[in-house]
Every structure is written in structure tokens, then in C-alpha cells.
Amino acid sequence: MSQRITPRDIAITAMMIALVAVVTRFLIVPIGAGFFNLSDAAVYFTAFTFGPVIGFLAGGIGAALADLSAGYAAFAPLTFMAHGLQGLVAGLIVLRGPGSLITRMVLAAVAGTLTMAGVYFAGEYFGANLGWGGPAQALTEVSFNLLQNIIGAAIAIPLSLLVRRAYPPLNRYTSQ
Numbered sequence: 001m002s003q004r005i006t007p008r009d010i011a012i013t014a015m016m017i018a019l020v021a022v023v024t025r026f027l028i029v030p031i032g033a034g035f036f037n038l039s040d041a042a043v044y045f046t047a048f049t050f051g052p053v054i055g056f057l058a059g060g061i062g063a064a065l066a067d068l069s070a071g072y073a074a075f076a077p078l079t080f081m082a083h084g085l086q087g088l089v090a091g092l093i094v095l096r097g098p099g100s101l102i103t104r105m106v107l108a109a110v111a112g113t114l115t116m117a118g119v120y121f122a123g124e125y126f127g128a129n130l131g132w133g134g135p136a137q138a139l140t141e142v143s144f145n146l147l148q149n150i151i152g153a154a155i156a157i158p159l160s161l162l163v164r165r166a167y168p169p170l171n172r173y174t175s176q
Contacts, residue, residue: 013054016046020062020083025069036144039063040152041159043087044112048105048160051173052091060084078123078132086116105160109153117145 024039042062047055063083064076072079090112097104121138128134133141164170 009054012050013057016042016050016054016058017062017065020046020058021065021069024063024066028070036148037066038148038152038155039066039083040086040112040116040149041155042152043083043116044090044109044152044156045159045163047087047091047112048094048108048156049163049170049173050091051095052088054173055087055091056084057087059087074130075132078120078127078130081123082116082119085119086112089115102157102161105157106153109149109157113146113149113153116149117142120145 020039020042023042024037027038029036039062043055043059046058050058060080060083064080067073067076067079090108093108093111094101094104097107099107121142123130124133124138124141125135
């Protein structure tokens with residue numbers, strides 16, 4: 001069955017891209033060559049609430065825009081891949097995974113964490129010639145990426161559940 005893209009979907013996608021960009025850019029704590037931020041809370045909230053496509057677009061585009069605006073342009077392609085795939089994977093698991101919604105969200109956060117941290121690790125480890133760090137930076141930042149994801153999931157799961165409860169029509173985005 002083909003799904004039609006509605007003006008509402010386009011508007012929600014744009015708003016979620018903006019949410020991810022603003023949260024990523026302005027809720028930050030600088031660390032070394034990069035920063036610790038709450039981007040993962042916004043990416044997970046979007047993927048849990050609106051599904052894999054909006055999660056991918058908002059996570060990838062929003063976080064990459066934040067990198068561009070913060071002076072980390074070299075990292076924008078890597079950030080697009082890491083957070084875009086994080087949103088896609090998390091959204092797919094919430095949409096099609098096993099168990100209750102909360103179980104799917106927890107599984108989605110674990111898979112999204114491994115995806116995001118793995119993409120950043122591989123990109124930084126092997127992408128020194130692209131300005132993405134190198135092995136030392138990859139090893140240093142992996143623990144920050146894992147912690148950032150755990151905190152993000154701890155914020156996003158209850159937030160998504162509360163928003164769904166307040167506005168039940170949102171369940172259409174991730175109902176089975």
C-alpha cells in the first residue's frame with residue numbers, strides 16, 4: 001500500500017527538523033573538539049512520535065544544520081548519516097518491533113544508540129582525511145555519544161508517551 005504525503009506531514013517534518021536543529025545547537029556543553037548536546041532527545045522524540053521517515057529527515061537534516069551553524073561544517077555529512085540513521089532505525093523499531101509501545105521504544109533507543117555511536121565511531125576513526133577526527137577522537141567520543149543517547153532516550157520516551165496521551169491522533173504515525 002502506498003502512503004500519500006500530506007501537507008500535515010510536510011509541516012510536521014519541517015517543525016521536527018527545526019526542533020532537532022535548535023535543541024542540537026543551543027542545548028550544548030562543549031567537550032574537546034566537539035560538544036555534548038541533547039540532540040538525541042529530539043531525534044528520539046521525533047522517531048518515537050512520528051515514525052522512521054520523519055525521524056530520518058529531522059535527525060539527519062536538523063543535526064547537520066546545527067553543525068553548519070556552529071562552525072562544524074566538516075562534520076555535517078557525518079552528523080547527517082549518524083542522526084538520520086538513528087532516527088530511521090528507532091522509528092522502524094517503534095513502528096514494527098515486538099511487544100508493547102514502551103518495550104519498542106526501549107529497543108529502539110538501544111538500536112538507535114548503537115547506530116548513532118557506531119556511525120560516528122567509524123566515521124571519526126577512518127575519516128581523519130575528511131576532517132572527522134581520527135582514531136584518538138573516535139575512542140574519546142564514543143563514551144560521550146553513548147551517554148548522550150541514554151540521556152536523550154530517558155527524556156524522549158516519557159515525553160513521547162505524554163504527548164501521545166495528550167493528543168491521541170499522533171498514534172497514527174507509529175501504530176502497527
